[in-house]
Amino acid sequence: MADELRATLEVEAPVTAPTDRELTVEVGWVLAGAFDEVDRRALALARTRLAELITTWFPGFAWRFPVVWRRELRPGSPVEPIELLEAATDERDHGRWDFVLVVTAAALKSHYKPFALGAPSSALDAAVISTQRLDPIVEDEQAEEDERIETIARRVTALAVHLLGHLNDLPHQDDPADFMYDLKTAADLDRMRYLQDRERMEEALREVAAERLEETATYRRPGLARRRGARLGFGLRVLWREWRNIWEAVRDVEPWLFPLRFSRLTTAAFSALVFLLMTAEVWELGMSQPPLRVAALALLTLAATSLYLLQRQHLLRRHRWETRFSEQRTVAGIAATVSVVLGMATTFLLIFLAVLLIGKLLFSFRLISGWAALEPTWRHYLTFAGFVATLGLVAGALGASFEQEVYFRHVLLIDEET
Template sequence: MRELLEAAFPEFDWRMSIVTVEEVVSGPRVEPVALLDILEGERDARRWDFAFALTDADLESHYGPFALAAPSQVFGAGVISAARLRDADEGDTATPAVLARRILALALALFGHLNDLDEDEDDRSNPMHPIETPAELDLRGEFSTSQVEAMLPVLAKVADERIEEGQGHARGSVAFLVRAAGANVREIGQAVRRARPWLFPVWLSRLTTAALSTLLVLVVTAEAWELGMSQTWTSTMVLSTVSLLATSVYILKRQRLLVRRHGRVPTEQRVVANVSMVLTVIAGMSVTYVLLFALTWLLGIALLNPVLIRHWGNLPDDATLSGARLLMAGFVAALGIGIGALGAAFEGRSYFRHVLHVDREF
């Protein structure tokens, strides 16, 4: 792989190290995030720009029956499994040389993904062509000229001196955190976008179930309408903001989503990972809040008679209900995301982290 990269990118000095880590996998399957944790520590300690892990264990897939590889741009790393690199139709006829070629093809696909390359649907020999069977990896070749040109500015930024490598930077200070985040605004935005927080309600079924259950109970309860109508717009907005921030902090801590290495000072990469994760969770909970708000408002219009709303909310007969429904929607949404966060606590920690840290599965 180094020879291919040196030929494609002679502008850079390519160095590769191989490290063997024993007793990482205790069974036939392993979670990609478990390997990513190890890679993050090794990459940080050895000051690598990229890190790949190769394992004989099957990767635990959360989107399909199996996965051959999984990249994570936020970690600058990827994992590869050799467990399924022999096609079932082939039996065990794939030679070690064939397996090595397939591993190389997967490594190139991971490298391209980590450097912002899109899939190439047309050219089956391109490293970024979608993978359907392991045998297709035998057809893979090198990156095209256009792909090399697209990766050059990305690699140039990766090769730049990191903030922690400069002189006079106290890495434990708030100033370092602010500077590292400010220098990587684009990378943080891309990381949040890759995590697709707008799909939180779809991916996190326990969160959504708990939040929707709360919504349905409150919408059809007279006491809830009475309590909701007793709130002011200011108190509802404060409650919503506090609920959003508190639930986000709870999920971050409960699911251990922040990258932490005890005894080590922060690095630029870790700041990017943690800031993007905080923003992703806040954005995801905001999407859930908006969903609950909209559903409560719609149910208030579709199911509840105006007379009933006035009675439950102790409203005068001439009161307009548009503002009342919106106020109730904000109140219910604020309580709903709080209960939803408790439901999210029962999501498998590996699954939650896989959804947020792993960009995709090959």
Template structure:
């Protein structure tokens, strides 16, 4: 549970003043709630810098996006035990728990631990659109990391400034903004900490895009529009899948599941090894070529559903401490995660099918194929090769899923959830 929760909210405006100016009162503005989770025990410098950054962020967000009623809450989780260097995915469960508990729109976890990068030597932060969450480290944005003579006041000021930039960069990503080629833009893909100091602006197009996305997020959530006593779990998930289809699709695209075969080496190794063994076995050719197309399609479908369910369960991708809660945020996260894994495995299946089709059609002479495919009464056609490779791909994917269980759980969760390392 979070402790020491504090909130900053947009100041209330009187209805009379708002009406006189023709502007909506603060109470009628759509709300956007952002949560800051302070993970672990921080020193005085970091605590003061985070509080300073929090106040600046409130001013910045209210200025840039005045059409919304902003709430910036802070929860201290001092009981979280962190090492000097940690994998950022260890914070995901706690972040999701706090987000579900407080019904925040976005959650930002701030830690003093140095974050381990899987695609970079180190990471200042990671972002996940799948679960509307980001993890940010203060370890390397402290001037003391490179300039031991910096005094406390300048350290607090610089950490606060850089932390503000990182938070805005993460919020931009979480709202679907692409990277920018302008070094002064907040969406610049920076290479080092020093570049954060020059990242200060958003373009008008970026602000409009963020405003549009924030307006959609600020709408009443689906569970608030439905009568609690009439909603079923299946019906609720179906409605969420349809109403939030764009958000789900964006989350899947950010996760880049088509790179699963390259990123998950154990899965790919197991699947390819199985494919090669099956291709060199005459019984496989005889059995597969004699099957009907409908049976082959059924095998492919069963293998896809079975491997997706197995991998999701084995890697504990949907395990949550608030599993009894039924909210739109939780539903979107679970649907996006499941479909991301499904798309990743579908990519592996398609790759196995294409490779096996090319190899079987080009490397095996016709007399050998006719001898191995004894069950085929008529001439062996291209469609028989398609059936063969469909069966091989289905079996290979199943064995590949077993290989995926040997993937480090932290790394698998990183591949599935993390869109970008900062």
């Protein structure tokens, strides 16, 4: 029986003829863990329907929808979406897919909402779907088996289209019948019927279907990926070639919200700020520094704290088995790096403005002149604010290093909780 159900899942979905290699798009499915018979049949139906829908909308591409069943991935419920996404990207790299959808029967852990049905990651070209809340038995215990299969299949298909839209940078729509509607419940998936931004998605797919950098003759040589110089050159070429996709991934992360999302970072930084503001020696030391020295120290500290967090949270980790170049992994790594730098820069700016405001409101010229043995001017206040913000950034980085790794990666790599 198990073999028969697996055969049902692994049957090839309808695809167009591969007439042009440059227009081939592969959307891999990774089934994570165990599924009951209803889920298996529903997923097989959803995969076929998604293939039919996508190939009808975009007939100019040769579509492939391979499937891999990872039975050993038996996550507890709720499961962190990022853990499944990172496991799925290994399959994506192995199969050289363009996108990957990982499906689980477990509930997804949500950090911003009461629950999540799915989660896209444009940086990883991957998305995760949970079938737990898609089953009508959650709402009606008397639902028949055929009704359950049909409803789950319909909802998985709609959710897969919605997530693929996110991976191709489609915005949300206000019409509940549009697949890019910002859904709130599983029932919202039942009303989705059309995709308004198909032309925009087709344009994005043409970029996806183009030959990736690692597929060119330059980077297909055996052993080249192990050379540090070659990897640096590859990374620079990816940055030049994919800067728009990198920026879109960074924008989806919203690094300017770091101080709100990482409470340990903000708490440590502003705790240091309070202590430093009440110390006369700090005022004297900070105001006596040349502005250019403070600016250079701030830039150096921003680079050092960003690198520290990237290493501490294992965002620059390489797998030992990774012997090939991967444009997708490189894009994700660059996007994560830029996001951390911008997030720390936002934290620095916030501390700088807070110090400047508090200093001007609460610390008079007469008080400061008694502490620092000088006649303070605006230049001195600005220099002092930069000096304290630099020290506060160091404290914030130490605080952020204690954030749970899985949560830190969730913030950096997952666009939204759908």
